[in-house]
Amino acid sequence: MLKLHYHPLSTYSRRVRIACLEKGIAIDPVELDMVKGAHRAPDYLRLNPYGRVPTLEEDGFVLYESTAILEYLEATHPTPPLVPADARGHALVAMHMKLCDIQLARQTGIIVFPKRFLPKERWDEADERWLGFYAGEENVMLGGAREALERLQQAGMELGIVTSGNRARVAREIEGLGLRGLFGAVVSAEDVEKRKPDPEPIVRGLELIAVPAAAAAYVGDSPEDVEMARAAGVYVVGVPGPFPNREKLKAAAPDLLRDSLGGAVAALLGVGP
Numbered sequence: 001m002l003k004l005h006y007h008p009l010s011t012y013s014r015r016v017r018i019a020c021l022e023k024g025i026a027i028d029p030v031e032l033d034m035v036k037g038a039h040r041a042p043d044y045l046r047l048n049p050y051g052r053v054p055t056l057e058e059d060g061f062v063l064y065e066s067t068a069i070l071e072y073l074e075a076t077h078p079t080p081p082l083v084p085a086d087a088r089g090h091a092l093v094a095m096h097m098k099l100c101d102i103q104l105a106r107q108t109g110i111i112v113f114p115k116r117f118l119p120k121e122r123w124d125e126a127d128e129r130w131l132g133f134y135a136g137e138e139n140v141m142l143g144g145a146r147e148a149l150e151r152l153q154q155a156g157m158e159l160g161i162v163t164s165g166n167r168a169r170v171a172r173e174i175e176g177l178g179l180r181g182l183f184g185a186v187v188s189a190e191d192v193e194k195r196k197p198d199p200e201p202i203v204r205g206l207e208l209i210a211v212p213a214a215a216a217a218y219v220g221d222s223p224e225d226v227e228m229a230r231a232a233g234v235y236v237v238g239v240p241g242p243f244p245n246r247e248k249l250k251a252a253a254p255d256l257l258r259d260s261l262g263g264a265v266a267a268l269l270g271v272g273p
């Protein structure tokens, strides 16, 4: 029988356990007391030299990367399949798994781990680590974004940012990208009570730049952006970002949909299709 070394709060363990449940695979679950450091005990390190969960054992065969474990389960227990058979479906699953691992899991772990294992009085340390992690990240603008902003500025438009992002991070990004002074309003998560898709953030932004809703346009990359702008009576332009939500953005029916910021700005200024 398959033996799975896991921790109930470990998302990496959970994805394996979910696959076993979906596929009806019987496992012998071995819960590690990670608070007591069971994952760093010599016996466990002999099994998994990285001292992490999950680890799968089957008749002396050992695997300790959750995506590899999932692939192994898919190959050895193909029914019901959890991955589409066609090349595109397969690739999309691989892409999302990789994105979860690289873009999401490590970052959330930085908060979740200390908060799970540190007493509440020390949770601020977890927040600092999280912010420190992002401070080290280099931000890059989407292709053509700088030129698009410059064109709007040259056309005499008042510019503002309305975002659900955290104020400190947004300020750091504006500074880091050399955009200081460009925006007459920056509305971040802390500046409002209700977030997108509620109209409050955009209404606040328009007040700050003293532009009436009917004379404004909002460019966003999510259906929530469209909903917020529409609720405030603002013309809304959808430009898909790096997230796979193009169809949902389209379904939200923005007044204008363009593939790039450059294209959106050209259309807004009346110099493009």
Ligand SMILES: N[C@@H](CCC(=O)N[C@@H](CS)C(=O)NCC(=O)O)C(=O)O
Pocket (backbone or CB within 6 Å): 009, 010, 011, 012, 013, 039, 051, 052, 053, 054, 064, 065, 066, 067
């Ligand atoms: N890439 C590994 C990551 C596993 C991982 O980081 N597991 C966490 C629990 S969610 C862990 O065991 N952390 C303990 C540690 O790093 O000391 C996988 O996909 O299995």
